[in-house]
Amino acid sequence: MTPDEIARRYEELPGYELLDFAEAAAPLWLLNVEAVSVIRRGLQPIKEFILRSLEEGLSSDDLVGFLGLDESIVKGALSDLMSDKFVASVESIIVTELGRKVLKEGLSTPTEEVLSILFDGIMRKPVASLAMDFAFPRDVEDGAVAEIPATPPTQPSINDLHLPEIDNVLAGQMSRQDVDRDILRVKRIARYRRVFRKVVAMVYRSKKGEIRTRFIVNGVPDEQLEQRFAEHGGNLRRGLVRAFSDRYIQSNVRSHLGQDVARKVLDQDDYLIRQRAVSMAALKCAALQRRESAADRGEISEDQRPSPTDIMAAVNAEGEARHALMQASARPAAVYEMAELLRRALNETKSSLSISTRGLAPHIVDKAFLRSIDQMVRRGVSVSIFINEEASQWRGRGKDWGHAFDTLAQLAHKFSDRVTVKESKEKRYYHLSWDHEVALVANRPMLSNHGRIRSFEQFAGFVMHDQDHITGYLNRIARQ
Structure with missing residues (x-):
């Protein structure tokens, strides 16, 4: 599932509202x-056959x-076994007590x-790397994923490494079953390297203002990760969530849309019923x-x-649910609808097509x-993109930017009659609209x-969804 599908699936949490979600990087250390x-x-x-x-x-x-081996090989192996005191020569060559122990338990060295141990910065313990989806430091720096802080933020010490946990992790990752180890003592951590585990983080708020963070790993909520994050004060960390009152945010966006549109916004209760119907239908269809x-690939x-x-x-049911949602001339949007x-x-x-944005993230x-924009323009579509005037500074972030x-x-130079790229002073509200039929206006x-x-x-x-409202809004944006 995509992150927005996951957010739609797990949006409902009794007593809480979904504030935000993101594909996120959970903290790890490679030690x-x-x-x-x-x-x-x-x-x-x-040697084992001879013994x-x-x-x-x-x-x-x-x-x-008996063994069908060259005599020199057998004599050489017997000589090594005798040097190791696994066999002894009395009247004949016999297996010693040490040799019988080796046959039973193997060689101990x-x-x-x-x-190399992977340490989870939230669970605060060693974890196995098998089937783990890693995020890279560059993804974090570029903002492709949200960075989840370690809780507590300190790097692990020797006191955080417990021998039974290390043994269990290493035993699960051993590729050779004939090799076993007992760790007697951890001396020191010689090297730390920050790495990340890719998850989907969903942040909720209760009516009392309490923050709760859920972590979805491989499409399933990880309750242990959520619990440990909460126990270590992750939800209380200053700056985890930039949240304002609903009235403040909604009123500001309504003001930006204009009074005519604001008066026609779908009632919140009616919107929730219609949006939930879309979610149920969309999730069933996707499943x-x-x-x-999976059947086409032979996996089931x-x-x-x-x-x-x-x-x-299922496709028809989803279409009907979406059609019912679109009947409102204006309605609230869910955070997962952006994607x-x-x-x-x-x-x-x-x-x-008309889009406004803060900048252009690779x-x-x-x-x-x-490629989609290029193909669209070649079909005769007119494309207008409004970019904040300060975004030119983002070029310094790297060649991809x-x-x-x-x-x-x-594209604007080649198709000057169809592609327009303009600078904008707007820093608070952005839009996405196509064919004057659908327009999303949001604070993101x-x-x-x-x-x-x-x-x-x-x-x-x-x-x-009202064409007159959309046209009026786009005309106002174009004049700014």
Whole structure:
């Protein structure tokens, strides 16, 4: 599921309202730990066969013929076993007590080694790296994902590394079953390296103003992660959420839209009923389509494939639910609709597209986005993009940031009659509209964020479906 699908699925939390969500980077440390261990390994196969043969009463003179090996190999192995005191020569070669112990338990070798251990900055314990989706430091710096702080923010110490937890993690990650280890002592942490685990973070607020953060890992809420984050004061951290009163935010956005539109905004209770109907229908449709794709790939059996009738019924139900939501000339918008509406705009626009934004972030204005705009323009679509006047400074963030600006500038030069890129002074409200049929106006940039995301922010936005209201709003924006 995409992050916005996850947010739609888990939006409802009794007693709370969803303020914001984001694909996020949960804190990890990759540690190089110096440790004293006892490593147990099995014997070399030839030596083990010789020991077991002698243990069963076979004479050393018969080993060559019994094992079918060259005599020099057998003699060399016997010499090594005798040096290790696993066998002894009395009247004949026999297995010693130490040799029988080795056959039973394997070889034990004390050693000093450096272990690579992944430490969770929220759970405050070592974790296995298997099946973990990692985020990269560059994703955090560029604002592609939100950074979740470690709780507490201090890096781990030796006191945080408990031997049973390390043993369990390493045992689960061992690729060779014939190798086992007991860690006797952790000496010191030789190296720290920050890494991140990709999750979807959802931030809620209760009517009493209490903040709650949920973490969705591989499409499922991780209750332990949520609990430990709360226990260590993560929800109380200053700056985690930039939230204002609903009345303040909604009134400001309504004022920006204009009184005529504000008077026609759909009642909140009616909106919630219609939006929930869309969510249920959309999630059911997406689940059936995923099952169909899994069947196509052979990941599930054919008897688990949804029927075409079921899929068509789900698609129709979603369409009817969305149509009912669109009947309102103006309505509140949900935070997860931003990504949905942008995808729809890129796929559905027939005549005109208008977008305003703070800047151009490469994880949004990527190759797929620019290709869609190029194809749209070649079909005759008129595209207008309004970018805040300070966004030119963002070029210094790297070549990917500059590439987005340069590509749009090239399109504006090549298709000057259809592509317009303008500077804007607006810093509070942004819009996305296509064909004068749908318009989203919100307090969040449509093609960027404010850079590195260290705080979540209460979302406020409205969707308009009335053509006259949309045309009037776009004309007012164009004159600014």
